[in-house]
Amino acid sequence: MTYESTATLEELATRIRAAKTIVCTSHEKPDGDAMGSVLALVRALSPSHEMHAWLMGSVPPPMQSMQGGTPCHNIAGPDDIPVFEPDLVIVLDTGAWSQIKPMAEWLRDRHDRVIGVDHHASGDDVASVRYVDASAASCTMLVLELLDALQIEPSIEVADALFAGLATDTGWFRQANADAAAFAAAARLLAIGVEKDRLYRVIEETARPSRLALHARALASVEWIRDGRVAIMRLAQKDFDETDGRRSDVTGLVNAPLVVDGVEMAALLIEEKDGGVKASLRSKPPAEPGGPFMDVRAITGQLGGGGHVHASGAKLSCTLAEGAAKIDHAIDSVEL
Numbered sequence: 001m002t003y004e005s006t007a008t009l010e011e012l013a014t015r016i017r018a019a020k021t022i023v024c025t026s027h028e029k030p031d032g033d034a035m036g037s038v039l040a041l042v043r044a045l046s047p048s049h050e051m052h053a054w055l056m057g058s059v060p061p062p063m064q065s066m067q068g069g070t071p072c073h074n075i076a077g078p079d080d081i082p083v084f085e086p087d088l089v090i091v092l093d094t095g096a097w098s099q100i101k102p103m104a105e106w107l108r109d110r111h112d113r114v115i116g117v118d119h120h121a122s123g124d125d126v127a128s129v130r131y132v133d134a135s136a137a138s139c140t141m142l143v144l145e146l147l148d149a150l151q152i153e154p155s156i157e158v159a160d161a162l163f164a165g166l167a168t169d170t171g172w173f174r175q176a177n178a179d180a181a182a183f184a185a186a187a188r189l190l191a192i193g194v195e196k197d198r199l200y201r202v203i204e205e206t207a208r209p210s211r212l213a214l215h216a217r218a219l220a221s222v223e224w225i226r227d228g229r230v231a232i233m234r235l236a237q238k239d240f241d242e243t244d245g246r247r248s249d250v251t252g253l254v255n256a257p258l259v260v261d262g263v264e265m266a267a268l269l270i271e272e273k274d275g276g277v278k279a280s281l282r283s284k285p286p287a288e289p290g291g292p293f294m295d296v297r298a299i300t301g302q303l304g305g306g307g308h309v310h311a312s313g314a315k316l317s318c319t320l321a322e323g324a325a326k327i328d329h330a331i332d333s334v335e336l
């Protein structure tokens, strides 16, 4: 199926105006953009609607600290879904059944009442009507547009959440998707009073010492291939055990080798508890506009994964060493 808009933001705004009770949700293990989108919409609509934020899966600590005084209900599995029939359900920052498993059946049963807002290039018919713009740097960019359609000016609390989503999905405005529209939205939100330094501290500087211990091990594991243009790092389960490390301790670590001159792509392979390997890939944008770059979505695509051209991932059924070999092999087809 083609994953495109089936409605305008004006039409979604009309659906929202017509509802009294609304549930906002997003993908499992919400990241900054998922969390920011849900919090922004719940906060912005609370004066006029009965709003409910439902978050699926475990919520990483930095995302919990974004919550502030906005109540959020956690849904680990179908049993956690409250007995409640909202007028409308808004699914944000995803449209893929694979990312909303704990609520999939519940959402299917209420399909007519589900609307979606997303900036991903692929997805399913989770929502009966959806607004999709894959050119948007973050879903919160689209939530801001939706609020404009609703003629709601963001409060500082709403602006905080919108900015957090935009900042985290663009690597704090360093990645290729941080375009003119992203900076324009950031400027507008800063003018409302967003304290970006405080947000950075709350979201990015909350690690435990285990994070550094795991980083040290991952950096020590770097294997340079393809004449130093590709760096592959590995972390085994024992690395996590011996450092008291958690999966959340390695967020963003995959980018570390990209600081080296001449490196075009970095990969981080993590041995899963239940066997198998989770591979995360990142690549640099072209040195000049329109120049060559490594399309990591094409690489993980060959391994059953997906993502974006500069950030992608895949789950592999193999050992760490085999995983590194598979990635090396998959690069052949996208060689610069």
Ligand SMILES: [Mn+2]
Binding pocket: 033, 034, 093, 119, 138, 139, 169
């Ligand atoms: Mn996003």
